[in-house]
Amino acid sequence: MFLFATTISRSAQNPSCVVLLRRSITQKAFAKTSSRTRTLAKSQGKVVILGSGWAGFGLMRQLDKKNYDVTVVSPRNYFVFTPLLASTSVGTLEFRCITEPVRGYSKDVDYHEAWCNKIDFDNQLIHCSSNLDDNKDEKFTLDYDKLVISVGAYSNTFNTPGVKEHGIFLKDINDARRIRARVLECFEYAAQPGLSEEEKSRKLHFAVVGGGPTGVEFSAELYDFITEDLSRLYPQLMDYTRMTVYDVAPKILGNFDKNLSNYATSKFKRRGIQIKTGTHVLEVKKDSLCLKEEGEVPFGMLIWSTGLMHNPLVESMTQVAKEPKSQRIITDRHLRVLDKDSQIPIPSVYAMGDCATIQEYDLPATAQVANQKANYLSKVFNREARGKEITEKGFSFDNRGSMAYIGKWEAVVDMTPVHQKATEGGHMAWLFWR
Ligand SMILES: Cc1cc2nc3c(=O)[nH]c(=O)nc-3n(C[C@H](O)[C@H](O)[C@H](O)COP(=O)(O)OP(=O)(O)OC[C@H]3O[C@@H](n4cnc5c(N)ncnc54)[C@H](O)[C@@H]3O)c2cc1C
Incomplete structure (x- = not known):
């Protein structure tokens, strides 16, 4: 009971996001200085990552910042470990236990708390608007040498009223x-x-x-x-x-x-x-x-x-190939976004996570897939920085199965993609899930 009460009162103070927000506002002033210092561009140019979820944050963490100028644009200045989100909603875990600030990760990353509203593929520019209360909707543009679209997806209501x-x-x-x-x-x-x-x-x-x-x-x-x-x-x-x-x-x-x-x-x-x-x-x-x-x-x-349903930014992209049913962006095996008409990659534009799918290699919209794609793309970019070519094979998914918590320290674990008989339900499965 005491532990429970502590959890509730801590949440009422709402600590993590306030701190993150405050930190983001103060650091924004410095961000301008740092981006100016970086006009002496790094050898591989500027990588702009849209989104700070499983895909975007994962890539940002692993990119070689000695050779790339890395900029993240996302309306939220933190990453969320979604598999434990339900636990925070009832107080089992504190909110700050499942978040990680974008800025906290590396001082070599520029960050803008903003939405990307439009992408100008021909001129390699993105159009953004601020997500900060003090300058809500203030517009700005950023150029890129490489653009990674990892804006996730929205919850699908199937147009159900209310x-x-x-x-x-x-x-x-x-x-x-x-x-x-x-x-x-x-x-x-x-x-x-x-x-x-x-x-x-x-x-x-x-x-x-x-x-x-x-x-x-x-x-x-x-x-x-x-x-x-x-x-x-x-x-x-x-x-x-x-x-x-x-x-x-x-x-x-x-x-x-x-x-x-x-x-x-x-x-x-x-x-x-x-x-x-x-x-x-x-x-x-x-x-x-x-x-x-x-x-x-x-x-x-x-x-x-x-x-899930498509993100409005994805909806605004008329030039890119999209999967007809889910409206996810179609990429090739190297995660390069395909042009709608020619079906060839649009130069220097990549997409991954819930907003994208690979041509003739559709995978579920999960953190597991998003994370593995981020690992893959960071390896490709880092190899390129060392002058090495990308391999012909491209991305391949290593399916490690699915798990779900079902209450009272029990879970179900389905590892059949790994081994035909690998299923487990109950307390042992919970240990594994945990
Ligand atoms: C409660 C819950 C539990 C889950 N549990 C599991 C699990 O156990 N295992 C598993 O594999 N998967 C799980 N998932 C699914 C998993 O979280 C998603 O597949 C994963 O988050 C996808 O990563 P992403 O980076 O594509 O998108 P997200 O993680 O959704 O991140 C998208 C990012 O883009 C930003 N963004 C949105 N629009 C814009 C814009 N216009 N401009 C710039 N940035 C933008 C968002 O703010 C966010 O930072 C769970 C999902 C939820 C909601």
Whole structure:
């Protein structure tokens, strides 16, 4: 209980991002000086990286800064270790444990807290606007010798009305912070005097839309939080509390081995987490979901985790080849962006992470793929700096399988890409996941 209380009060102070933001503003003044000093360009010129996620941050860390001028443009001045984001949303981990500041990594990297809005491929320029409150939307341009597009993807709402207004996504630290506050708000609300039983039940229904690994892991973390911590703080409310996972697909964890998916389903059901697969969400209202199969269902908090859609920057790129269904940028095996008409690489432009896919070698949008592509590209760039050619083979993915936490120190681990029989569910799997 004491540990739990400490966690909550620390989060209320909201330390990590404030510090990061403050640090970023003060360092920005110095950034101007440093970029001027660097006009004596390094031998391999300027690499501009868009985004500070798994792909962009990974590349930035490994690039040879003696030979390249490295600039990162990203609206957030930190990297997020997304696999543990759900743990921070319920206080198991502190926010700062899963973030790493871009500037903290190396003084040899220029950083601009900004959005890239448009890329002028012909003149090798990017058009950006600041993301800082004090000069919000102030515009500037940057030139590049090499450009790496790693801006990730947005959460897909499938145009379901009301999701953006009344649902919460789980993509970034701010979402996790919002979730943490909202869960406690729901319990405090339900603890107020004079509420009917029905009203308490409405407020304490936690709905998760999306039964993929993110939705399942979040549900598991929330279940642990409610049963291990909140049950001690609000014992009188436990009978009113329930959780439901909704998915349009026939089963949860659909990309896992069938037995593991069934294992997770039976564990959830035994714990009282309802699973409603084959269910269509038609609309999300302020306090309720409209389901095709059941009509209106009230909730206190709704998490939306149903997959990805393209980033607006990617949408603005009319010159590049894109995969028709996902609208991800198409690259060749060397991660070079292809021209839409000629299908040949646009000079010096690369793309990786969730916003890109390789021609005839589609891979899932995961941190594992993004990280391996970042490793690959850093090796290619660093080899080029030493005067070595890129190899013909190009990028190849080393699939290490999938894992998901399912609550109560249990996990499912699917390593079938590595070995046909390598599946595990339970506590041993949790140790492995951890
Ligand atoms: C909760 C959660 C749990 C996950 N767990 C796992 C897991 O266990 N294993 C796994 O393999 N994968 C996991 N994933 C998926 C993984 O996080 C993504 O595949 C990965 O983040 C993709 O990396 P990325 O660099 O392409 O994009 P991101 O990490 O999303 O980074 C994109 C970056 O681009 C920036 N950006 C956006 N627009 C612009 C712009 N216009 N200009 C400049 N910068 C911009 C963003 O601010 C961000 O810094 C998880 C995802 C989530 C949300």
